Amino acid sequence: MSAVTAVGRGVWDFVVGDDWRVALGVVFALAATALIATSTVAAWWVLPLAVVALLADSLRRAARAGQRR
Amino acid sequence: MSGAELGLAVSVFLACTVEAVEALTIVLAVGTTRSWSSALAGAGAAAALLAVLVAALGPGLTSLPINVLRVGVGGLLLVFGLQWLRKAILRAAGLKALHDEDAAFAQETEAARGVARAAGFDPYSFTVALKGVLLEGLEVAFIVLTFGANQHRVGLAALAAGLAILLVATAGIAIRAPLARAPENTMKFAVGIMLSSFGTFWGAEGAGASWPGNDAALLVIIPVLLAISLAFVALIRRASPLASSRAPVTGSGA
Numbered sequence: 001m002s003a004v005t006a007v008g009r010g011v012w013d014f015v016v017g018d019d020w021r022v023a024l025g026v027v028f029a030l031a032a033t034a035l036i037a038t039s040t041v042a043a044w045w046v047l048p049l050a051v052v053a054l055l056a057d058s059l060r061r062a063a064r065a066g067q068r069r
Numbered sequence: 070m071s072g073a074e075l076g077l078a079v080s081v082f083l084a085c086t087v088e089a090v091e092a093l094t095i096v097l098a099v100g101t102t103r104s105w106s107s108a109l110a111g112a113g114a115a116a117a118l119l120a121v122l123v124a125a126l127g128p129g130l131t132s133l134p135i136n137v138l139r140v141g142v143g144g145l146l147l148v149f150g151l152q153w154l155r156k157a158i159l160r161a162a163g164l165k166a167l168h169d170e171d172a173a174f175a176q177e178t179e180a181a182r183g184v185a186r187a188a189g190f191d192p193y194s195f196t197v198a199l200k201g202v203l204l205e206g207l208e209v210a211f212i213v214l215t216f217g218a219n220q221h222r223v224g225l226a227a228l229a230a231g232l233a234i235l236l237v238a239t240a241g242i243a244i245r246a247p248l249a250r251a252p253e254n255t256m257k258f259a260v261g262i263m264l265s266s267f268g269t270f271w272g273a274e275g276a277g278a279s280w281p282g283n284d285a286a287l288l289v290i291i292p293v294l295l296a297i298s299l300a301f302v303a304l305i306r307r308a309s310p311l312a313s314s315r316a317p318v319t320g321s322g323a
Contacts, residue, residue, distance in 0.1 A: 014207070015145065015148060019155065026144055026148050027144065030144050030272055030275075033273050033278050034276040034277050037276060037278050038277065042279070043276070043278035044273050044280050044281065046278070047147075048294075051147070051151070052294075052297055054151065055158075055298075055301070056301065058155050059305065062155070062159055063159075063164060
């Protein structure tokens, strides 16, 4: 593994961690918040809802994986 | 000190305490079995590197436009905080092993005894202590930078981190053993809640949303996320036979 790949993998593991879906979900939720904020509709509720949904989904998958082991 | 600044100081203090407890175990293991001077030199070099990192990146981050900073750094803080929270919930529910400082100490001590040693400066002790403190400290440096930059209080965040290191180092010197009774998972749970809550608040603000009640919204976000997380712990424990059959989560109040 080259040094660049190793550093890239280290940064990925450090920031994103075990579940990349959570990171991707946060990016989508921020984009949705920004999109809704340009309209007349309140946008503050998007991120809290997304956080709870992403956490629940990540925990559900981790619990299932734990039970399979 | 405002509520947000208090939240910043408490979050950084708790995060740094947890990481310092883990780093202390490594330094103690090589210090007691091989060379105190080399181990302390390694730990000091790592602390200096981390301080340089924070001092170098802090001013650059705080000079970014506030909305760019909040959406970017708030998003990163949220991703990072959810990692901490997810692991803390799984540990509290019994699906992930708790960090055992006594076991980590025994493992490090065993490894340290297995390596030949010359008189004088001990490169093994220096390197193991440097690596251990640097790796544990990187997460703290990340939290100090993101949290501190968002509130333009990197100095306050660094002070909270410094106090935590001082407290853990003093306790470690006093008892000369790993701080195995520190409630690590409870602290990690609290840090996960704080990072995720502040990340949610700043991320949404940076993306253009306005919170009802402005900063007071945090007083709702934090307890609601805590209640939901504790409900997740209870749900997983009830739903998973594996979780209920595992050892009780001693030391974890969550």
